[in-house]
Amino acid sequence: MIPNVDVLIVGAGFAGLYALHKMREIGVSASVIEMADDVGGVWYWNKYPGARCDVESMQYSYSFSDDLQQEWQWTERYARQPEIYAYLRHVADRFDLRRSISFGTTVVSATFDDADQCWRVGTDKGDNIAARYCIMASGSLSVSRLPDLPGIENFAGPVLHTGNWPDNVPDFEGQHVAVIGTGSSGVQTIPQIAQRAKHLVVFQRTPNFVVPARNHPLAEEWQARWKSEYPEMRAQARQVGTLYDFSDTPALSVSPETREAEYQRRWEKGGVNFVHAFKDIMTDIAANQTAADFVHERIRQAVNDPVIAERLCPKNYPLGAKRICVGSEYYETYNRDNVTLVDLRETPIVSVNGQSIRTSAANHAIDILICATGYDALTGALMRIDIRGQGGVSLAEKWSEGPRNYLGLMSAEFPNMFIITGPGSPSVLVNMVVGIEQHVDWIADCILHLKATGSAGIVPRVDAEDKWVQRVNDEAASTLFTQADSWYLGANIPGKPRVFMPFVGGIGRYRAICDQVADDAYPGFETLKEH
Ligand code: FAD
Numbered sequence: 139m140i141p142n143v144d145v146l147i148v149g150a151g152f153a154g155l156y157a158l159h160k161m162r163e164i165g166v167s168a169s170v171i172e173m174a175d176d177v178g179g180v181w182y183w184n185k186y187p188g189a190r191c192d193v194e195s196m197q198y199s200y201s202f203s204d205d206l207q208q209e210w211q212w213t214e215r216y217a218r219q220p221e222i223y224a225y226l227r228h229v230a231d232r233f234d235l236r237r238s239i240s241f242g243t244t245v246v247s248a249t250f251d252d253a254d255q256c257w258r259v260g261t262d263k264g265d266n267i268a269a270r271y272c273i274m275a276s277g278s279l280s281v282s283r284l285p286d287l288p289g290i291e292n293f294a295g296p297v298l299h300t301g302n303w304p305d306n307v308p309d310f311e312g313q314h315v316a317v318i319g320t321g322s323s324g325v326q327t328i329p330q331i332a333q334r335a336k337h338l339v340v341f342q343r344t345p346n347f348v349v350p351a352r353n354h355p356l357a358e359e360w361q362a363r364w365k366s367e368y369p370e371m372r373a374q375a376r377q378v379g380t381l382y383d384f385s386d387t388p389a390l391s392v393s394p395e396t397r398e399a400e401y402q403r404r405w406e407k408g409g410v411n412f413v414h415a416f417k418d419i420m421t422d423i424a425a426n427q428t429a430a431d432f433v434h435e436r437i438r439q440a441v442n443d444p445v446i447a448e449r450l451c452p453k454n455y456p457l458g459a460k461r462i463c464v465g466s467e468y469y470e471t472y473n474r475d476n477v478t479l480v481d482l483r484e485t486p487i488v489s490v491n492g493q494s495i496r497t498s499a500a501n502h503a504i505d506i507l508i509c510a511t512g513y514d515a516l517t518g519a520l521m522r523i524d525i526r527g528q529g530g531v532s533l534a535e536k537w538s539e540g541p542r543n544y545l546g547l548m549s550a551e552f553p554n555m556f557i558i559t560g561p562g563s564p565s566v567l568v569n570m571v572v573g574i575e576q577h578v579d580w581i582a583d584c585i586l587h588l589k590a591t592g593s594a595g596i597v598p599r600v601d602a603e604d605k606w607v608q609r610v611n612d613e614a615a616s617t618l619f620t621q622a623d624s625w626y627l628g629a630n631i632p633g634k635p636r637v638f639m640p641f642v643g644g645i646g647r648y649r650a651i652c653d654q655v656a657d658d659a660y661p662g663f664e665t666l667k668e669h
């Protein structure tokens with residue numbers, strides 16, 4: 139049985155591992171519960187061909203230990219999944235974290251005990267653990283979602299989800315493979331599968347904007363120089379998330395030629411940096427259209443068949459309002475003879491049968507079905523746990539109209555439960571390792587403050603929470619982010635409330651707000667007195 143602890147952490151990805159290390163550092167007892175049989179989180183589950191990060195490896199890594207960042211060698215500009223997984227395994231071993239992690243165990247309930255002022259956490263193994271604090275490091279993109287296709291349960295071959303990829307995957311060679319979904323996961327895996335499969339059919343519902351990665355091996359000297367500059371680089375990243383080349387110039391303030399040249403320069407360098415070519419791309423639809431037009435032209439250049447090229451051009455939402463994708467040879471893949479693109483808006487799937495997928499226009503013979511169909515993002519992992527706060531109030535009921543919390547960190551009536559990179563925080567809009575470290579450090583300071591002041595805990599006030607939720611909504615409404623049916627809004631999950639969940643104000647501003655709250659002795663929160 140898992141023993142009682144001061145801090146119970148759910149999840150052993152980037153967030154849970156650092157939280158455990160930090161809790162030990164501040165001298166509180168902590169343990170982690172993880173449903174997988176190893177550490178890694180996303181990088182344990184997403185073993186699909188082509189999986190890699192799209193924040194550069196030198197930045198998509200922890201900053202909390204200089205020894206760690208100096209000794210670890212990345213091999214590519216954007217590390218592949220096996221390398222990031224190896225890195226997280228190394229972190230677990232290097233900091234002796236495994237002895238406090240219970241693997242293969244799922245947290246199913248967490249109930250606040252008003253009398254004893256602690257959380258009582260239940261698992262699928264029958265544990266009942268008392269912990270004063272809970273840290274929900276359960277992930278923003280950890281609950282994968284299969285599509286509701288008529289007859290999918292009758293499909294005779296393997297049905298794989300990119301976010302829950304098994305170790306023993308059948309060889310794609312000589313097989314008829316289908317990929318449903320063209321978000322970041324589909325974009326990464328489609329070119330890889332196309333190289334192996336006899337035939338690949340891509341079922342696209344909405345095309346995405348895909349910028350080239352321009353991935354390459356990392357030169358020794360370049361990595362050494364970067365490491366020597368880590369103190370300054372990490373300090374900057376704490377303000378901006380990722381060290382992109384941010385512009386202060388509005389897109390329409392320059393000539394079309396200058397604009398084109400700037401887009402071209404960024405296109406050639408590769409990566410998400412493209413979106414930061416002008417300062418108003420995510421706030422002004424006319425500015426945004428110039429970037430979209432540029433990408434449309436690149437698609438038309440890359441794809442030989444003009445009809446297929448038009449199908450691949452996203453036209454009904456602003457660039458960046460759905461998470462921009464970073465790909466390698468993505469558009470070029472549609473020039474291959476063994477790849478077919480099916481536009482589900484023209485010809486929807488009618489049924490899945492034993493060995494085929496039937497659309498309104500054709501029957502496609504399929505041996506292996508790959509679903510790159512995304513996640514119940516940001517709230518999904520929390521909603522799967524029966525979380526009950528003061529007086530038995532249910533988090534799922536409280537959030538039924540959309541997530542409500544203060545600073546994205548804690549929800550009123552749920553004392554001592556901290557949420558890492560969840561809704562109401564910059565979360566998935568920034569380099570998530572930076573967001574994770576900021577959250578964990580803030581939580582550690584908060585726990586130390588509570589200990590120093592002899593408090594049994596902390597809980598947000600409802601009025602502070604209401605104001606924060608309003609602010610998150612208002613800031614999002616002033617951008618173009620709300621103008622697409624994205625998972626940021628829960629639009630990919632039938633019945634999920636349509637609320638833009640992350641805080642769009644950036645990690646620097648957000649950090650300043652959180653720090654100010656801590657410096658001012660936690661206004662907007664109430665502390666619990668020891669009984
Ligand atoms: P996760 O890594 O999701 O870990 C959460 C863990 O909690 C999981 O292991 C899960 O099994 C466990 N868990 C959940 N519920 C329970 C429960 N009830 N009981 C027990 N265990 C539970 N972000 C970037 O900033 N840059 C990138 O380049 C980038 N690339 C990505 C690529 C892919 C393929 C994906 C899917 C995401 C990517 N992300 C990227 C986002 C990614 O989610 C974060 O960067 C980061 O890995 C999140 O770490 P985490 O620890 O918060 O969550």
Ligand code: N01
Pocket residue numbers: 190191192193279285286287300318319320321322323324326341342343344461464482510511512513566625630
């Ligand atoms: O998921 P998605 P993802 N029938 O939700 C389609 C991170 N990530 O796993 O847009 C047909 O983006 C759906 O279509 P539509 C990153 O933050 C990063 O790709 O809903 N199609 C869409 O095309 C990313 O944003 C990397 O119309 C269906 C696709 O499936 C997030 O994870 C790599 C369907 C889902 O796209 C999620 O990415 C991978 C249906 N019933 C992931 N249901 C990096 O490169 C869904 N779709 C860093």
